[in-house]
Amino acid sequence: MNRSDCPISNALDHLGDKWSLLIIRDLALFGKRSYSALQGSAEGIATNILSSRLASLEASQLLTKAPDPADKRRQIYRLTEAGKDLLPILLEMILWSAKHNPGDLAIPDDLVQMAANDRAGLLARLRERIDSDSF
């Protein structure tokens, strides 16, 4: 699993595929918490892939899975602190795409604006929203 002792390589060992960061995005930015909500994402991940990615993210300790006390069919997926700490990476990806927008992207301009004015504050507010589940 660890290809080298490079910190970038290490991050990519956990996140370097087409789906992991989209799942993190759904949890961190869209407040999704259930398997079916995650499956309903715009990009359309196959159910077996979602299952395997969730398992690997859980193994990497980026998220946790816990049964919903109110509905025993349901599992609740939550970001760990390490998972929440991926917010800056997500933000930089948004800013990069905003800057190099091929023209058809849905850029959240307010967020880009806040990032320019008060990056630290924005990240704090995004994290607070995760913690308080106020999406």
Place this chain on the structure above:
Amino acid sequence: MNRSDCPISNALDHLGDKWSLLIIRDLALFGKRSYSALQGSAEGIATNILSSRLASLEASQLLTKAPDPADKRRQIYRLTEAGKDLLPILLEMILWSAKHNPGDLAIPDDLVQMAANDRAGLLARLRERIDSDSF
């Protein structure tokens, strides 16, 4: 190729695999410019994969390929401005791994320190190093 109009998804459409960002890292942080130098990286990319990744990064306009005037066997790979703009993403990956270091990573402490003190200045200096090729 475009899975959705989400900016994060867009970034991952170009970079979401195990190798692309390592190649960008080698160009941006280690000053590598040739095929053979890139192939010599710690992680050991297979030559056919390196070839296909370079082609896709070039197609995504993150790097350019140009013949070396001094040695006609040689091709020089360089980051475009869009490629250089990936520096913040690389930096955040380093910071994330530094914070969640599994214990065996080679963390550049000086860089982590500078990021904490003067992030914008650090990014400016890293970019300047690329432009002046002073590695």
Place this chain on the structure above:
DNA sequence: CGATTTAACTTGCATAAAGCAAGTTACTAT
């Protein structure tokens, strides 16, 4: 209470991407 839905998966099979070893071509150095 039994029948239908819903949630969270798993299984089996097809296709696409990654990885390995060897080979090719054009140029450079000896």
Place this chain on the structure above:
DNA sequence: ATAGTAACTTGCTTTATGCAAGTTAAATCG
């Protein structure tokens, strides 16, 4: 002229992704 180097490509095997259908347990509906 000969040997080496740089930048690849080719053929084959292995692994990962993707699709469609099926399973299980719990909740809801009539």
